Amino acid sequence: MKKLKTVFNQVKSLNGAGAPDMISLLWQLICYSPKMPVRLQQQLLLDEAKPFTLEVDDPHFAKSTLKFKGFTWGEGKRKILITHGWGSKAADFAELITALKSVDDMQVIAFDAPGNGSSEGELSNLLLFAKAATTVIKTFGAPDVLIGHSLGAMANAIAIKETAIQPALLISIAPLINLKENFIASLNAADVAPGLQDQFFTNFESLFDMEASHFTLHNLYPGGLVRRHWLAYDPEDKIAPFAFLENFLIAHPEVETKVYQGPGHERVIKDELVISDLVSLIA
Structure with a gap:
């Protein structure tokens, strides 16, 4: 920071x-992308995980391959992939991951995108986020559920298109639109x-x-590849203004939405009601 x-x-x-x-x-x-230190609660969760390291090519900034780190919790048949937002990391979903660990037959997968968290890279961009998500999918197999926050929601859209997977559920939390x-x-x-x-x-x-x-969510949207898309937002979000989201939702009326008043852009992934609703959706 x-x-x-x-x-x-x-x-x-x-x-x-x-x-x-x-x-x-x-x-x-x-x-x-600013990097914030891992808190004790987050580190304890990472200590429980099985870590992995994968690589992506960065032809624009590093002009080389970059190693990025990821983590898995559980060995279940149902897979959940979590893609964090800008200036964030896998550990920032500690509260949600902890809640999801209680769901039966589940494997939770999360990663630090290049240039974020513990991964290599000085500068980052949406394409690196998407490449990392795509690489995780190709390595671990098609997830049943994809969760993306902020820029991570855009990255998930690209990864779905790139891999042509058909997830049962796509969850977008405070997605960036434009x-x-x-x-x-x-x-x-x-x-x-x-x-x-x-x-x-x-x-x-x-x-x-x-x-x-x-780079708009409308242009990147994977359309018919998603069976169900559930989207959470705060109408007072200053980072992802509702005016942009409203236009996207008009173009995609099939997307289910739920409004959360007050958590804002960054803390929405830690909001107790949001987490409760996500666990209910997935379970």
């Missing part, structure tokens, strides 16, 4: 003016001038060979 604050303050101090390394700073502002708008919000918060923002998005298109506007 300290590094991200330093980069943010560097960018903001320029008051919209350019600098020789400005685009590099903006990449760090947008794609450096990634470019989240980028713009971060750039605006740091007082980045419109011209510099345009330069960043031009650089983005050159690096990824596609526009940032492509």
Whole structure:
């Protein structure tokens, strides 16, 4: 978190003016994922898990393969894959994983995406999240249930398309809907001038060979591959604004939704009512 604050303050101090390394700073502002230490309760849960290490290719930032770490709990036939959000890690689902361990015949699988938690990588992005989820699916087999929070919900959508699996249940918690708008919000918060923002998005298109506007949940949605999609959100969520979600839900009326007032974007995965509802859905 300290590094991200330093980069943010560097960018903001320029008051919209350019600098020789400005685009590099903006990449760090947008794609450096803050890493928070593991708490005692989380570490105790990780100690119970069977750890694993897998690899994905990062052709954009590291330009090499990156090792990422994951964890499994249980040996049941039903598999649950959990994909965390930006600036998060598998251990942040400690309360949910603990609750899911009580469900019969279950195996819970979670991982730290590249550039997050305990995994390798300096900068990260949605494609690395999706590659990691895809690699886990190909290694452990098709999960019956996929749970994704925030950016993890978008990553799960890509992974389902990539692997052509047909999960019985897809759960999206406070999903990001429009990634470019989240980028713009971060750039605006740091007082980045419109011209510099345009330069960043031009650089983005050159690096990824596609526009940032492509990365919306509507564009990435796996459609008929999902038998049931259940979505939880807080209408006052500032990170994933309801205005974007509303448009997505109009386009996909088959998605079941439930409103949770008050938990916000980050703490929604720890909310007792949310966890209770998820366990009931899965069990």
